[in-house]
Amino acid sequence: MKMLFVGGKRFNLLATFAVAVLTTSLGLTTARASFTSVTTDSFEVNAASTWSFSHSGTGGGWLESLGEYSRTGNWDAYIYTSSGWSSVGRTVNMGWYPGSAAVEIYLRPYGNNVKVNLEVIDPSNWTYIALKTVTLANSYTYQYVATDWFTVNRPNVFVRVSVLASGTGASSGVDVDDLTVINSAPPR
DSSP states (O other), X not given: OOEEEETTXXXXXXXXXXXXXXHHHTTOOOOOOOEEEEEEEOSOSSHHHHOEEEEESSEEEEEEOSSSSOSSSSOEEEEEESSSEEEEEEEEEOOSOSEEEEEEEEEEEESSSEEEEEEEEETTTTEXXXXXXXXXXXXXXXXXXXXXXEEEOSSEEEEEXXXXXXXXXXXXXXXXXXXXXXXXXXXX
């Protein structure tokens, strides 16, 4: 076994080499910080100035403050349609990028088999970054919906929930509450 003397101290080269090989083979590396931000919105603070409604066809939406329809707190949004679609959405600052993110929200359907899109949109060209389409049962209880993880390549995105017409002429609607956006930047 060879010995190395550095600054009056003796090091065992074989032992140092073995630790380096073991550390690398186990996938252990020096810890590097990653950053995660979480944006939440339960419609409780300035919802009228943060969220916007739009629709195509027959439908609409509004903010509700009664508390009886919200999942948490007193406020939620309600959107409905009988032809086309209706939506509620807001801009979310992603904090840092590039990275990855996911969007979560709670929806309570009204009507049978209500089809809903959870959309993450690039506001510079109005194209989808992420899209989750779900059909919600007629349970009148809040249900958790989330996008898959997607790549963040811009400082902000537009998050939107759209209820889609059933095609039968019957009205469909959802209560929308408790948005969470998780944004994770890789180690630098």
